[in-house]
Amino acid sequence: MNTGEVLRRIVFNLLDASKGGKLQKLKEVNKREIVEGVTEEYMERRLNTLLDYVKKNSAFYRKHPEWKELKDFPVMTKGDFIEHYDEVLVDHYQEQGKLYRLSTSGSTGTPFTVLCDADKMSRINMNFISCMELNGFRMGMKRGEFRAWIKGKNTISKWKSFKNNLIMVDISNMSDESLEKICRDIEKKKIQVLVPYSSALTALTQYLKRTGRDISHWQVEMIYTMGEALPQETYDLSKELFGFTPVRTYGNNENGFIAVQLGEDPEYSIDMFNYYPEILKMDCDEPAEPGELGRIVVTDYYNKTFPMVRYDTGDTGKMRIDRDEKGRIHGKYVEIYGRRGSLMYNTKGEPLSIHVFMNTLLKFEGVVYQARCIQWGEKEYELLVNADRTKLNVEELLAAYRHYLGEDAEIRVTYVEEIPIQASGKFMVCENKWDGRK
Incomplete structure (x- = not known):
């Protein structure tokens, strides 16, 4: 205290x-x-x-x-x-x-x-x-709020930041370099409460585990x-x-x-x-x-x-x-x-929790940097993938998604350089664009 x-x-x-x-x-x-x-x-x-x-x-x-x-x-x-x-x-x-x-x-x-x-x-x-x-x-x-802070849109004044003991933690980019800066700020500014979106906490904790960073001096x-x-x-x-x-x-x-x-x-x-x-x-x-x-x-x-x-x-x-x-x-x-736009269905028409898609990504830590599964039809899906393609076993990745979507799921893979974080700071791991279920 x-x-x-x-x-x-x-x-x-x-x-x-x-x-x-x-x-x-x-x-x-x-x-x-x-x-x-x-x-x-x-x-x-x-x-x-x-x-x-x-x-x-x-x-x-x-x-x-x-x-x-x-x-x-x-x-x-x-x-x-x-x-x-x-x-x-x-x-x-x-x-x-x-x-x-x-x-x-x-x-x-x-x-x-x-x-x-x-x-x-x-x-x-x-x-x-x-x-x-x-x-x-x-x-x-003292709390650190993790958002995509945009000057002139949602940032707060220095006075309000001081009064509320609130630190703006920017997550517009979640690269290792950005995560390292976030870690330094948490320690240097003695942040006691982290208020992140779930995807940001996932990225942060994976980074801490991967790098073995010492957080014993943090005051969180x-x-x-x-x-x-x-x-x-x-x-x-x-x-x-x-x-x-x-x-x-x-x-x-x-x-x-x-x-x-x-x-x-x-x-x-x-x-x-x-x-x-x-x-x-x-x-x-x-x-x-x-x-x-x-x-x-x-x-x-x-x-x-x-x-x-x-x-x-x-x-x-x-x-x-x-x-x-x-x-x-x-x-x-x-x-x-x-959200209903993120509510996916397997090939049998059964709803799937967003959890399954986030959990699937955790299995490919260090290889798949980002992925978003898009449903286009009853059995038609597209997988946007930002990954290290030299290490990626795409058949293993597809098998992991088919485990939830169904073995008869038709999945096409689209490789991308980056999948942008939403303006709110959220990262969508799945999206339903199928009119039959929206």
């Missing part, structure tokens, strides 16, 4: 206390509700309050008084919200100046910015801290992963190298963190305090059966500026809802498969 961390925590608590301690109370309630679950009365009250609010204050929803219950409201994709943006935006916020922008990079399609007020922004920040603290984070710890106490699913091999290797397990999360820039893994629980605990979760069937808006793979849809209780009712996040997963002995409700994402 260093002086900078303690001072920032003291300053935060003093400033919050001078304003009535709202943030501290919000954080503690958020943490409690994630762990202990919510009551059915809370869910009904929050949902009814939100639906009444949007029907009175949003032009888009006001046009449909016949929408009474949540199931009556349309499921809205990112594209739907963009198309009806001005109508969805609540009336009295149209001309308001002091609003916050929650922007996605558009790495999987279309850039999208959601507006919110100070209350929702506070909830997003405290939701983030809550999820972190439940896994050992201390307010004020916590790894908090974002984005695409984390391969089990990377999870295990991180524990081996650092002595603790990384925290896996699920969320987005539009809403905030939606679910988090607690301790070594393989399932994700859903934040039922801030969101109403649904899993809908892949081909219609009916609820999926328990344990069935479907579309992740969330309703955000607290964005009163740009209300997001039944937002289809573009991701897929499986969910379980339980009621404990006290009658409190707990939501768990049993597994998160990732």
Whole structure:
């Protein structure tokens, strides 16, 4: 525990206390509700309050008084919200100046910015801290955020960096030279918390293992992963190298963190305090059966500026809802498969987790630098490969992919010099361009 961390925590608590301690109370309630679950009365009250609010204050929803219950409201994709943006935006916020922008990079399609007020922004920040603290984070710890930082787009000022004790770790390039610089920065700047995308953590841990780098002088106490699913091999290797397990999360820039893994629980605990979760069937808006793979849809209780009712996040997963002995409700994402554009199918039409593609790449460490599997048809695939072709056994590589795709998979190999990382800092190991399953 260093002086900078303690001072920032003291300053935060003093400033919050001078304003009535709202943030501290919000954080503690958020943490409690994630762990202990919510009551059915809370869910009904929050949902009814939100639906009444949007029907009175949003032009888009006001046009449909016949929408009474949540199931009556349309499921809205990112594209739907963009198309009806001005109508969805609540009336009295149209001309308001002091609003916050929650922007996605558009790495999987279309850039999208959601507006919110100070209350929702506070909830997003405290939701983030809550999820972190439940896994050992201390307010004020120095964290390094791994992103493709682009000047003038998503970089932060020196003052904000200092205030939040945040170091921008650039992952635009993940070559050994860049990874070496990242390692030097982690040690020199005494970063305590790493906040990487899963693909960046995979690259970093493989580099550490391959080079045998001594990290005993690092001050890293916590790894908090974002984005695409984390391969089990990377999870295990991180524990081996650092002595603790990384925290896996699920969320987005539009809403905030939606679910988090607690301790070594393989399932994700859903934040039922801030969101109403649904899993809908892949081909219609009916609820999926328990344990069935479907579309992740969330309703955000607290964005009163740009209300997001039944937002289809573009991701897929499986969910379980339980009621404990006290009658409190707990939501768990049993597994998160990732975006539908990344949801691949084998030749039998069965869905495949993004994990299998990330795990396959780990088997060819040091030979295959990057690979992306693209599905073009029911049994037609293309494999983009950036590799050392003098060492690559292409038949062995194809056999590894066919193990998951099916022995009758038709795979053509395209060699490339580089597969770019997405603007968000994510690396797509698979992509579905087959209209029959999208």
